[in-house]
Amino acid sequence: MHYEEALAWIHGRLRLGMKPGLKRMEWLMNKMGHPERRIKFVHIGGTNGKGSTVTFVRSILQSAGYEVGTFTSPYIEQFNERISINGVPISDEEMVLLTEKIIPLANELEKTELGGPTEFEVITAMCLYYFGFVRPVDIVIMEVGLGGRFDSTNIIYPLVSVITNIGMDHVRILGDTISDIAKEKAGIIKNGIPVIIGEDKKEAVEKIEEAAIKKKAILYKLGTQFVISNYESIDEGERFTLETPYHTYRELITGLKGTYQVRNAALAVMTAEYIKTYFSFQIESGHVYEGLKNAYWPGRFETILEQPTIIVDGAHNREGIEALTETLKTRYPNNRIKVLFAGLNDKPLQPMLSLLNEVANSLYVTSFDFPRAASANELKAALPNRSVYVAEDWKAWIDREKEHMDDQEILIVTGSLYFISEVKKYFK
Structure with missing residues (x-):
């Protein structure tokens, strides 16, 4: 199979549209030998800011010397960037290898009552197989595709979950109120797994808090458990101070410009602080400063x-x-x-x-x-x-x-x- 053929087959799955639910992903993971159980994850959902937050977390961890896998969508410059290591997209050859792995499984699944996997399910499964068996890394940061509760990435069990914000997007699928959409986004919260949120709208926070209480998940809320102050826009990016339960960072500077990037950066720092404290990731304050400043994500201001x-x-x-x-x-x-x-x-x-x-x-x-x-x-x-x-x-x-x-x-x-x-x- 050539790379162009592999891409054509993947894009051909778009004809199946979106099919909510995790049954097909569970079937694929079982057939693949459960690669998702071999990987440490950070799971990032929300309406806006997911990609930038992924980038900030990756850049901090990279600065600390870790090898970081990412799964993002959509792509900006090339399809392969959806699965990357340290910001570098996987090769065309690796994409072909993963496609050849998934095709017979997709054909087999198509013959069952569950029906064939969608494009997004296929690429999610390819990503998990890649980081589980082909090219293991220290940690994988996984961006939710759509919603959360029924999104194919919700097959994973992360170290920590992150919800950036809640907005009125994809209302035909997720619901036409902030409350309904928040309930879907909060579906990524797992039993006993802490969740870090950047949202402050009352009706959204209430739904996230409900889900966190039900799942016995500790909640770290921007503006309460970790707080931004002294914010200003400067030529290089955005500058601010951040106080977390573990440390106060003065004059952090983001490499990504935009007033909204301060909130995304704060979520990323809190995420890094959490995995450092509870999972022994060796992250120093210098890595946080360097990581935020070096962050690059195409197409965001x-x-x-x-x-x-x-x-x-x-x-x-x-x-x-x-x-x-x-x-x-x-x-x-x-x-x-x-x-x-x-x-x-x-x-x-x-x-x-x-x-x-x-x-x-x-x-x-x-x-x-x-x-x-x-x-x-x-x-x-x-x-x-x-x-x-x-x-x-x-x-x-x-x-x-x-x-x-x-x-x-x-x-x-x-x-x-x-x-x-x-x-x-x-x-x-």
């Missing part, structure tokens, strides 16, 4: 061109757009901001575009080649009484803008992570 300034940010839902606009107000209060947006048609486009319109001097919308991508005209129609402009060919539009921007202008390219992936490829 990332400057991809400096002259003129072009920034990409995968703000793919309302909460993401709120975080982006807050960052723009903090970092660039005196600049003229031009925004190019492309989104998916199952997102709350009108409120997202309204928020962008508040900070943008000019707002452009476009579309891209993706099955669920909203058309540019649909996006324009979402704000009928506002000045929203259509960029039919986003590549040609960006090329023209680059030529005419001055030092006071900033171009923000935002929306779907799938769109950001296309933009980054184009700039490369």
Whole structure:
């Protein structure tokens, strides 16, 4: 099998859509010899900030000399990055090997009453087999795909669980209230396994607390058990002080920019502190400072061109757009901001575009080649009484803008992570 054939087979599983439940994963793990039982995990769920939090935890552990596996989605630059070691995607050859392992099992499972595994179940199983048997590492940080309770990653039993925040995303699947969505996200909490949370909305916290009490899981809540202070945005990133039950870190600096990254970094530090204290990971305070500062995660308020300034940010839902606009107000209060947006048609486009319109001097919308991508005209129609402009060919539009921007202008390219992936490829 060639790499392209392997990818085609994996993507072919998309025809099965999403099938909630863990029965197929349990079947696959049993057939594979339970690789998930051989791995130390950190499990990270939430609506926004999962990928950045994964990155901060990985970077801290890497600074301490550990070999760290990660499982993330979606990918930004190449499919293989979904399974990485120390931030380096697995090779094409390894992806083929894993695909060849899973195909006969998927075919066998398809013949049972459970039905065939979805794309996400397949790649989750491949990741677990890889870190369980092919390439063991010191620890694996696993990002939840969708929700938590019925997500295929919920087959694992971690050292600690993390929930970044709760927002109104995937409402057709997870429920249409913060309370319902929080209940699904809290499904990753396991018996006796502590959970670290960054959420502060009352109705969400109540559901998480209910689940933690039921599972006898200790809860570490941002703002209570660990506290941020002295926060400010600086040129290099975000600077803040963090007080945890174990240590006070003064003037931490994040390598990732954005006001929202402070909360993600705080969750990561608390996670590192917990596994250091209870699982003897040798993590010094210097590793924490170094890890946060060196963290890199593509597509998160990332400057991809400096002259003129072009920034990409995968703000793919309302909460993401709120975080982006807050960052723009903090970092660039005196600049003229031009925004190019492309989104998916199952997102709350009108409120997202309204928020962008508040900070943008000019707002452009476009579309891209993706099955669920909203058309540019649909996006324009979402704000009928506002000045929203259509960029039919986003590549040609960006090329023209680059030529005419001055030092006071900033171009923000935002929306779907799938769109950001296309933009980054184009700039490369």
